[in-house]
Structures are given as structure tokens and as C-alpha cells.
Amino acid sequence: MHKSTLQKLSYITAIVITLLIFISCTSTNTGAMDDDLEETESLSGTVVMESNGAQSYTVARIDGDGISTETGTENPSISLTVGGRYTFVNQAGAGSHPLDFRNGDREKLFGQSNTAGSLDNDNDVDVVENGDAITFTLTESLAASLVDYICSFHPGMNGDLFISEE
Numbered sequence: 001m002h003k004s005t006l007q008k009l010s011y012i013t014a015i016v017i018t019l020l021i022f023i024s025c026t027s028t029n030t031g032a033m034d035d036d037l038e039e040t041e042s043l044s045g046t047v048v049m050e051s052n053g054a055q056s057y058t059v060a061r062i063d064g065d066g067i068s069t070e071t072g073t074e075n076p077s078i079s080l081t082v083g084g085r086y087t088f089v090n091q092a093g094a095g096s097h098p099l100d101f102r103n104g105d106r107e108k109l110f111g112q113s114n115t116a117g118s119l120d121n122d123n124d125v126d127v128v129e130n131g132d133a134i135t136f137t138l139t140e141s142l143a144a145s146l147v148d149y150i151c152s153f154h155p156g157m158n159g160d161l162f163i164s165e166e
């Protein structure tokens with residue numbers, strides 16, 4: 001008799017614990033989803049570029065959200081999340097190593113060189129240049145054509161751009 005009462009108690013305890021765990025997991029998940037929504041609404045990040053002479057660009061650091069890359073390696077691939085607004089701070093110098101962004105046909109979309117780019121004046125991409133920094137919005141349409149970055153003076157300073165979905 002005692003044994004079966006104990007068994008019932010332990011079943012009930014197990015059920016209560018399971019319910020508590022379930023409830024706490026559910027509330028945690030809801031919180032995480034809210035955070036994700038906030039992040040995608042205001043996704044923005046900064047890539048700080050340097051150069052290894054005229055040989056290669058390097059990424060000194062990244063700040064904010066939506067960017068992944070390796071810092072300190074030559075001409076690293078940079079992954080950007082669609083929908084974000086990104087600033088590339090070209091510490092190698094916009095005048096010495098103008099940073100351009102290109103499509104798969106190696107045509108300039110926009111950038112720091114004096115050559116015209118097809119998206120220089122696109123309202124949605126909204127390219128803004130400020131000293132050595134260049135800022136743009138990675139629209140779906142831009143994401144479909146953006147392929148790499150390059151120094152317009154030194155073709156060896158060149159790396160891939162990858163797009164990640166949010």
C-alpha cells in the first residue's frame with residue numbers, strides 16, 4: 001500500500017516538474033523570438049577595413065549585426081545579411097585604395113572610385129559616402145547581384161561577398 005502511494009506521488013511530482021519545464025521553455029522561446037524580430041527590424045553593422053600595402057584588404061574588426069567574416073586574414077570573404085544597412089570604414093583610405101562593390105560581370109554597382117556605378121543613385125540602396133566610410137542598404141535586389149569587393153587601383157585587393165538570409 002505504502003509503495004503504491006509513493007509511486008503515485010512520484011508520478012505526480014514527475015508530471016508537475018515536466019509541466020514546469022515546459023512552461024519555462026515556452027516563455028524563453030517567446031522571448032527569443034521577440035529579440036529576433038527586433039534585430040531584423042534594425043539590422044545594421046560596420047566593417048572596418050585595412051590594407052596589407054597594395055597587396056590585400058584585411059578586416060580589422062566588425063561591429064553590430066548581420067556580418068560575418070574573418071579578421072586579420074587577407075582578402076577575406078564577407079557575409080552580409082539581407083535587409084541590413086552596412087557601413088564599410090576603409091581605413092586603407094578611400095583616396096589610396098578606393099573600395100568598390102561589383103556584380104558577377106565585374107561591373108561596379110557603387111563604391112569609392114570615381115567611376116560611375118549602376119546603383120550610385122538608387123533610392124533603396126541609398127549609398128552615402130562620408131570620408132573613408134561608405135554606407136548602403138542591402139536590398140533584395142542588390143543582394144541578387146552583389147558578388148565581390150575590390151580596390152579600383154589594385155585588382156589583387158579583392159574578396160568575395162556572400163549573402164545570408166535573415
Ligand SMILES: [Cu+2]
Binds near residue numbers: 054097151152153154
Ligand atoms: Cu588598393
